[in-house]
Amino acid sequence: MRHDVCAVEELGEGGLAHVRVGERDVVVVRSADGGLHAVAGRCLHQGALLSGGRVLSDVEGERPGEYRLAAGREVLKCPWHGYEYDLASGCALFDRRRRLRRYEVAERDGRVVVEA
Amino acid sequence: MTTETETSRGPRFIDADVHERAGLEDLLPHLDPLWHRYITDYGWQPERLLPYSQPTAGGLDRLDSKPDGVRPGGSDLGFLREQLLDEYDVAAAVLTGWLNTSSLEEGWPEFKTALMSAYNDWQVEEWIERDDRLFGSIHVNTWDVEGAVREIDRMAAHPKMVQVMLYSGSEPFGAPRFHPIFEAAHRHELAVAIHHSENSPTALGRHRYFIEWHTLVSQVFMSQAVSIVFNGVLDRFDGLKVILVEGGFSYVPHLMWRADQQYRELRHEVPWLTRMPSEAMRAQMRFATQPIEEFTAPQLTTLIEQMGSEDLVCFSTDYPHWDFDSPLRALPAALPEGLKRKIFFDSSYDLFPRIAAQVPREAAAQGVPA
Numbered sequence: 258m259r260h261d262v263c264a265v266e267e268l269g270e271g272g273l274a275h276v277r278v279g280e281r282d283v284v285v286v287r288s289a290d291g292g293l294h295a296v297a298g299r300c301l302h303q304g305a306l307l308s309g310g311r312v313l314s315d316v317e318g319e320r321p322g323e324y325r326l327a328a329g330r331e332v333l334k335c336p337w338h339g340y341e342y343d344l345a346s347g348c349a350l351f352d353r354r355r356r357l358r359r360y361e362v363a364e365r366d367g368r369v370v371v372e373a
Numbered sequence: 374m375t376t377e378t379e380t381s382r383g384p385r386f387i388d389a390d391v392h393e394r395a396g397l398e399d400l401l402p403h404l405d406p407l408w409h410r411y412i413t414d415y416g417w418q419p420e421r422l423l424p425y426s427q428p429t430a431g432g433l434d435r436l437d438s439k440p441d442g443v444r445p446g447g448s449d450l451g452f453l454r455e456q457l458l459d460e461y462d463v464a465a466a467v468l469t470g471w472l473n474t475s476s477l478e479e480g481w482p483e484f485k486t487a488l489m490s491a492y493n494d495w496q497v498e499e500w501i502e503r504d505d506r507l508f509g510s511i512h513v514n515t516w517d518v519e520g521a522v523r524e525i526d527r528m529a530a531h532p533k534m535v536q537v538m539l540y541s542g543s544e545p546f547g548a549p550r551f552h553p554i555f556e557a558a559h560r561h562e563l564a565v566a567i568h569h570s571e572n573s574p575t576a577l578g579r580h581r582y583f584i585e586w587h588t589l590v591s592q593v594f595m596s597q598a599v600s601i602v603f604n605g606v607l608d609r610f611d612g613l614k615v616i617l618v619e620g621g622f623s624y625v626p627h628l629m630w631r632a633d634q635q636y637r638e639l640r641h642e643v644p645w646l647t648r649m650p651s652e653a654m655r656a657q658m659r660f661a662t663q664p665i666e667e668f669t670a671p672q673l674t675t676l677i678e679q680m681g682s683e684d685l686v687c688f689s690t691d692y693p694h695w696d697f698d699s700p701l702r703a704l705p706a707a708l709p710e711g712l713k714r715k716i717f718f719d720s721s722y723d724l725f726p727r728i729a730a731q732v733p734r735e736a737a738a739q740g741v742p743a
Contacts, residue, residue: 302637316644319645323645324644
C-alpha cells in the first residue's frame with residue numbers, strides 16, 4: 258500500500274518529512290547523494306518525532322582528539338537527546354543492535370511515497 | 374579491639390592499598406647527590422594543599438600504628454609486619470606509598486622525577502626485597518611524562534613491581550599527553566593505579582571542613598574514571614587495567630549508568646570509543662574497597678549486581694591510615710562465600726599477574742573465611 262508523503266521538489270537534500278503509515282510514524286529523509294530513506298519516525302529513546310531532527314555527516318576518529326567527517330555516511334539525529342541513527346541501516350550508532358525499522362520509499366509520478 | 378580469636382577467623386587476602394612511609398632523609402642515599410642540597414640545605418618539602426589537619430586520634434595515621442608513638446605509621450617494616458601482615462595473615466600486599474609528585478603543583482619537574490626514582494629504589498631495598506608478601510608500585514612524576522616513561526622502563530624489570538602509581542592532584546589523567554605513561558605500563562603488563570591525595574580538590578574546591586572534603590573523596594575518582602574512559606585510554610590500550618585506589622566503589626553504578634547515557638546522546642564527540650563506557654569499565658577498571666561504607670549484605674550484593682560484575686572490587690585496608698578497613702569487620706559477614714573470595718583474593722590476583730606468578734592461588738584457601 259502506498260502512503261503519500263509530499264511532492265518530490267518539497268524534499269530537498271538533507272530534508273525530512275513525516276508521514277503516518279497506518280498507526281505508525283515514519284520519517285522520510287533525502288540524503289546528500291539524492292537518495293531517499295524511510296525509517297520509523299519516533300526515537301527509540303523517548304519517542305521524539307525524528308522528522309524534527311537533523312541529517313548530518315557522521316564523525317569518525319581513531320585517536321583521542323582526532324575528528325574527520327565520514328564521507329558518504331549520514332546520520333539522522335534526534336531533536337531531543339541527540340540519539341544518532343545510521344541513515345542507510347537505521348541502526349543506532351552507539352549500539353548497532355538497536356535499530357529503527359526501515360520502510361520502502363520511492364518517487365512515483367512526482368510524489369514521494371512510502372510503501373508498506 | 375582486635376583479639377587473637379578474631380584474627381584466627383579471618384580470610385586470607387590480598388591487600389590492594391598499604392602505605393609505607395619514607396622521610397625525605399631516607400631517600401637521600403638513593404637520590405643523585407646533585408639534588409641533596411635542596412632537601413638538606415634549602416628545606417624542600419612537598420606542598421600540602423589541604424587546609425585542615427585530619428582531626429582524628431592520630432592525624433593521618435591510626436594512633437596505634439606509629440612505631441614509637443611519634444614516627445609516622447608505615448615507617449617501620451617490622452611494625453607493619455606485626456600489625457598488618459602477620460596480624461591478619463595477609464597473602465600479599467601492594468605498597469602504594471606516601472610521596473608521589475604527580476599530586477604536587479607543576480614546577481621543577483627534573484627534581485620531582487629524580488625524587489620518584491629515589492623513592493622507587495628505596496621502596497625496593499627497604500620493603501619489597503625484605504618480605505615476600507610485599508609488592509611494589511612504580512611511582513612516577515606525571516609532570517614529566519618522558520621521565521615517567523623512563524622510570525617505568527627502568528623499574529618494570531623488578532618482578533615485584535606490579536603497577537604504575539599516579540597520585541591525583543587536579544589533573545585528569547586521561548588527557549592524551551599522559552598516554553605514553555599508560556602505553557609504557559601496558560607494554561610491561563603492569564596495571565596503572567590512581568590514588569587520591571591531600572591535594573585532590575572536590576568539585577567545589579576544598580570546602581570549610583575536613584569532614585566535607587573527606588565525604589567527597591569519591592568525586593576525584595569519578596573525574597579520573599570519566600577522563601580515562603572518554604579520552605579513549607581503555608580502547609587504545611586494550612587489556613590495560615586501571616585500578617582506582619582509596620575512593621571506595623559505591624559511585625561506580627551511577628557512573629556507569631550516567632556515562633552510558635551520555636555516550637548514547639553525545640557519541641559523536643568521542644568517535645574513538647569502540648564500546649559502551651560501562652563495558653570498557655567492566656573489562657579494564659578495578660576499584661579498591663577502602664574506604665567502604667558500612668553496608669548490610671543485601672546492600673553490598675545489590676551494589677555489586679548494579680556494577681554488572683563480581684570481578685571489579687579488590688579488598689584494601691589502607692593501613693596505616695586512620696580510616697583503615699579491617700578485613701574482619703569492614704565487609705558484612707553474611708556475604709555469599711564466592712563473592713567474598715573474589716573481593717578478598719581473586720580480583721586482585723587476576724589484576725596483578727606478577728602476584729599470581731609468585732603467590733599460589735591456593736594461598737586464598739589457607740585462611741578460613743569469616
